[in-house]
Amino acid sequence: MNAVKLPILCFLVLLFAAASLFVGASEIIMANVIHTLFSQGEYDFIINQYRLPRIFLALGVGAGLGLSGALIQGVIRNPLASPDLMGISAGAGLAATALLVFYSAAPVYLLLFTALTGGLVTAAIILLIAYKTRPTPIRLALIGVAISTFLSSGIDFLIIVNPIEMNTAMVWLTGSLWGRNWAQVPIIWATLAVVLPFAFWLAWRLDVMGLGEESATSLGIRPSKLQLMALLTAVILASISVAVAGTIAFIGLLAPHLARMLFGHNHKLLIPGSALLGALMLIISDTLARALQPPLELPAGVLTSLIGAPYFIFLLQRYKAW
């Protein structure tokens, strides 16, 4: 049964990705789109330079965020843990914004490095607090959210004090795939190509972690080492996603939960499942964001939080261990 779900998910992702090619401000009929894909033509710019890279980006960033969330939830047995609720996205976002504000011509690798540093520093702070105070899952979520709020107001501060064009700033803040091109595509996909095999390597070890730290130790798996590796991977994924597409909320929280509903607790399925679901969610959000009121665009991040926040409430209603 479960083995069938993965191909179905794959198919859905491809279907929506293909559909997304046909959606946008200018209406292009199907035959022309397909023609343009294989041999350039009058729509070359819109299709090949604009919509296609965006689709690849949406898939890559969505998969990265979903995977990041799955890894975090795998090692911190906390249903509310995710890169955005833990402030990692906001940390990477603040660092990237600061770089863009003070050095707007920053090359891409520097932006990546800065976002990564921001994400890592935030994660380190949260881990330090968690290590010192041993909070309950729900309290840890609260600390993460507060730190996230703090970093976001830091971003607001930078943007308002150094007014770049207001609307562009707003769009970047909420996380958007607008105005990106092929330059960002290899970054996120290369990251995925490196991280995905490693995530599979972690998969059954994460399953064993599900038995609790003591049982895992007794079975020859050192929890602290595994936690560190998985968290580090998750932070890298989340930070690079932010560097590429801004802070996109709730995918890192939702995708692993949906994956768990579909696949149960087996990480060998959960990991590809979360990545696929994340990609699916972002491609749908981005397509909707373009389709709602062309030529105006909503940031995909706005749509993901409109879908994600009610789901978060739903999780809270179901969460038993108060």
Add this chain to the structure above:
Amino acid sequence: MISTENLTVSYGDKTIINALNLTFKAGEITALIGPNGCGKSTLLKALARMHKASSGQVLLNNRALNSFADKQLAQKMSLLPQVLITPDGISVQRLVEYGRTPYLSHWGRLNSDDKKRVEEAMQETQISGFATQPVASLSGGQRQRAWIAMVLAQDTELVMLDEPTTYLDLSYQIELMKLMQAMKAKGKTVLVVLHDLNQACRYCDNLVVMQEGRVVAQGTPDNVFTAQLLRDVFSLEAKVVADPLANTPMCVAY
């Protein structure tokens, strides 16, 4: 087999176990008993390397515990924690398969030998019939047997059980004692923390009596288990008589 050398373990600045020198007999069942908070569980965790020793060391087969790699150690000893966390929806078979973790290579695939061991472990604990059922749907006794099967599948010479009978009905407790004896029959060394003193006397070969992080007595139940000990260590006024069935000592409190 396993022994400690001046082992000291502390939480923060509170010393739980103080300069402990102790040797456990190989191939026998040893029960750790003592009042609450005497350091039994902490000792077990230190032996399993879950707690760092603040000084001294633990020796396994005359080799320092710290010199073992994680997997290597897990092939030699296993510990069943007191509080067991069952992941949602996990099946009995899968739980038992986790016992093979220390033997798996990078990608976690079970080979035919692993599968055979899992099958044997489930048969020994008589849970083969529930293999595909979720662990959460089992009764308390069956669930505990599933966990024991996981420990058996791990196939270690040393097995440690931290209060395995807590929350179990009496009939299941006896069942568990018999499983322990079956492990001994296969040549394993068993260390178990027990609350029920009479069970400890009846089913275990040795007793280690602890109080405030120190060992106050060690030896066979016949030698160790006296009314004087009960009074000193457990503040219990009791008469020690012979068990009518096994002839081991048992206490009747008054």
Add this chain to the structure above:
Amino acid sequence: MPLSIHHYVTFLSASVFLVLGVSYSLTAWSSLPLNFTHLYAYLFHFDNSSIEQQILSSIRTPRLLTGMLIGANLAVSGILMQGLTRNPLASPSVLGMNSGAACFIALSSIGMHILGDVPSLLAAAFGGVVSGSLVIFLGGFFSARSNPLRLILAGIAINAFLIGITRAAVILADDRAFSVITWLAGSLANISWQEWHALWPSSVLGLLMALYVAKNLNLLALGNDVAVSLGINIGLTRCLACAAIVLLSASSVAVVGPIGFVGLIVPHIARRLVSNNFLLLIPVSALLGSCLIAWADALSRGIAFPAETPVGVITALIGTPFFVFLTIRNKC
């Protein structure tokens, strides 16, 4: 309860701190240099022809007074909420009231009038009430296993949802975006006497109501059963307190936009300074809230001078570390 020396000292030092904040905020960080002579002249022999005094009277004074009143409003509604929910983390912004008000204002400013064409003050109040009650309901305040943290997390989710809608509204209505965005960050810039006149009646009413229910809140803190047996009408007390909260926080948000964390921080400091007596807590919170905004506003002008930083950003930057500290320390 007789006032002790300690209380007088507290009131006195808070007032001194307030006066210092007021004079600093009135004069500092101006593109046209202002100093205390101008302030003195403005206060005691006003000269209509002096530009400095003109600035003080038409820009600085309304801004400061409005800010201080808003600080008092938010602080008092925070203390009322914490008293009512017995949850030390409750405050208007945490419960989503700010973003609810913001969302409704943003929607009405882009032409989606949910209530018909009503003044923005009313739209904001309505939005605040809707989101506040949604959070309280979804956060399980009335359920058997109510947990303070659950309320807060529900607030966070509702916040995210409403901010999402607000941002969408702002982006879709590009041409009207700018005024809404500066307002969204919670800024005291562009406040004139007009805003002050819109604000003070509801604030005074709300503060009076807060003082009126203070005694009952003290008894409510002993638990519902004890309060009832002492003859308190719980329903009426709650209604009055809620009405006061709505009046105070919604009117503030409508005028300056969401200013977070004042309602969270100030009551905690107040509780440290005076005992857990609402009759004292309310005036002390009001005083401290005014103080905080007076200083934060001056800071918000100075931090990136000559650009203006919205004061809401400053309070958030001060408030969130405080929130983290409270979360860690408070073992609820």
